[in-house]
Amino acid sequence: MVVLGEMKRKVLPLHFLQFMRLLVVYPWTQRFFDSFGNLSSASAIMGNPKVKAHGKKVLTSLGDAIKHLDDLKGTFAQLSELHCDKLHVDPENFKLLGNVLVTVLAIHFGKEFTPEVQASWQKMVTGVASALSSRYH
Amino acid sequence: MLSAQERAHIAQVWDLIAGHEAQFGAELLLRLFTVYPSTKVYFPHLSACQDATQLLSHGQRMLAAVGAAVRHMDNLRAALSPLADLHALVLRVDPANFPLLIQCFHVVLASHLQDEFTVQMQAAWDKFLTGVAVVLTEKYR
Numbered sequence: 001m002v003v004l005g006e007m008k009r010k011v012l013p014l015h016f017l018q019f020m021r022l023l024v025v026y027p028w029t030q031r032f033f034d035s036f037g038n039l040s041s042a043s044a045i046m047g048n049p050k051v052k053a054h055g056k057k058v059l060t061s062l063g064d065a066i067k068h069l070d071d072l073k074g075t076f077a078q079l080s081e082l083h084c085d086k087l088h089v090d091p092e093n094f095k096l097l098g099n100v101l102v103t104v105l106a107i108h109f110g111k112e113f114t115p116e117v118q119a120s121w122q123k124m125v126t127g128v129a130s131a132l133s134s135r136y137h
Numbered sequence: 138m139l140s141a142q143e144r145a146h147i148a149q150v151w152d153l154i155a156g157h158e159a160q161f162g163a164e165l166l167l168r169l170f171t172v173y174p175s176t177k178v179y180f181p182h183l184s185a186c187q188d189a190t191q192l193l194s195h196g197q198r199m200l201a202a203v204g205a206a207v208r209h210m211d212n213l214r215a216a217l218s219p220l221a222d223l224h225a226l227v228l229r230v231d232p233a234n235f236p237l238l239i240q241c242f243h244v245v246l247a248s249h250l251q252d253e254f255t256v257q258m259q260a261a262w263d264k265f266l267t268g269v270a271v272v273l274t275e276k277y278r
Contacts, residue, residue: 118172
């Protein structure tokens, strides 16, 4: 957990712009972002201001997750309802996003991103994905 | 199915791996066993002792197969047919495990190549490896 906290301080200011790799690597996820404007190419997506803003929002939310690792379900209860009732997001997408985030962290931390560190982060994103889908009905 | 650009990105990634198959393969397996412990059931001897020599040897074998897939990305079915038989008849690895291996592959590439591992390379490589996984499991039934 110390490693996660340390990483959080380093990660949040950096690379959140890269966060929306999700939309490029798994283009079908763009279905939720019709109102975001130009998503026609990798460079369009990575330079899109709405994408950047949303990436920042999501990453900030993940920062909250790190503070409340003992109660992810409680922390994400409202967001879960939102994603089900209003946004209609297939929970499978949370897994995809989690995996992309892990690769972005690996890029940033390089050799420091050991198998053990990867395991901790994969566990965390799995927990977040589970919490975000917990209120689906 | 693969555009010319995607093929170029896949070849680009492979160029960065070629010559280091054993090292990358061993790390791939180590990450797989550490992050997804349930996968160890498919490698009982390898995962129990995690002997460096054996990991390097098996890693080399796996990545050599990936290299063959890269060389024949226009005809994966023919090139990977013996491996597909092996997986269907002998190994019988549940298809759900391939995405786990693919994720670890991305992390190996990302942690070694860092900023050189562009989003286009990641997208093309993911598409390619997913295609390989489909071929390896399509004789299962």
